[in-house]
Amino acid sequence: MWRDLLPIGRHRGSGGYRRFAWTAADTDCRAWFKAQAEARGLSFELDRNGNQWAWLGDPLAGDAVVTGSHLDSVPDGGAFDGPLGVVSSFAALDELRRRGAEFARPLAITNFGDEEGARFGLACVGSRLAAGQLTVDKAHELRDADGVSLPEAMERAGQDPGTIGPDPERLARIGAFVELHVEQGRALDLSGDPVGIASAIWPHGRWRFDFHGEANHAGTTSLEDRRDPMLSYAATVLAARQQARLAGALATFGKIAVEPNGVNAIPSLVRGWLDSRAADQGTLDTVIAGIEAAAHEHADRDGIDLSITRESFTPVVEFQHALRDELAKLLGGAIPVLGTGAGHDAGILSASAPTAMLFVRNPTGISHSPAEYAAEDDCVAGVVALADVLEGLACR
Incomplete structure (x- = not known):
């Protein structure tokens, strides 16, 4: 999966990624996501705001366990910010199937649109729209550097902009949302841990x-x-x-x-x-x-x-303590808990559903740069940790 996704939107000169919302690179990333869902027999949905969902089980049953992240990037960003969470979600499902896990709750994997806000200047547009934290009128006012509005960009990419807006029914299906992300700092490198749990997102x-x-x-x-x-x-x-x-x-x-x-x-x-x-x-x-x-x-x-x-x-997002403590318990208890200054879709969704985050060690602490990095062993440890969490939350 990582090898297939790696060349999409990569700039030859900088070595970084330019996967901006509703561009050709974004379209290719979305096609990759849909192909991964279909290859696993998951039901695919594109919601009214352009967020992608891949479902195992009945999407309408409620109390679903949802995981995922985003695939877009900042200008000349790194390979891990966002994509690591999406790739790890599919890999965690593969691991659970290898274990023979029996699911008691629906499971969904997501790709939220325009998380970085690189094109229109506002972060987490897809999740903000779904959560009602971005009004339709304000969304229509968003424009990129060339004066192209968000609705125009969506329409050019084949998405109907007339449907955008709050999506409370869909968010009400979520019983828990867990997002895995590369750490954007060096706390885990300094503690010597491959994986950590988020405590809060700074305002x-x-x-x-x-x-x-x-x-x-x-x-x-x-x-x-x-x-x-x-x-x-x-x-x-x-x-x-x-x-x-x-x-x-x-x-x-x-x-x-x-x-x-x-x-x-x-x-x-x-x-x-x-x-x-x-x-x-x-x-x-x-x-x-x-x-x-x-x-x-x-x-x-x-x-x-x-x-x-x-x-x-x-504003500050304090992740739900009950879910955070459940994650720590499922991972054996001895796992660092750390705050972050970076915003995430999990923070936006926290007002609508219980949310939590896992971080994977970044040995350099560098992010939003082509130098962003996580070792393969740590990425695998992140997949195993996510699988353990999903098994504890969604399986019998």
């Missing part, structure tokens, strides 16, 4: 900063006569780093758009996107307030008009 969000200045000639305009928004933006980037460091939080300006984007032109607009996360809501609020205050201060100094828009936000 996190994305903010867009629009610095409006005045375009002018780079070679003829004196420094005193400039209204250069790049100066305000650059100072805000440095302020974000300082605020995060002082608070023990995280803040990253990782995406930027410049107009008119000419080497010999002073920009008229610099638009930067901030990603910020912290262990608790109060700390995150303090960091964002400090960054916004610094941005306004620098903009006023430079004669720049500034607007700030919160594009997405996810």
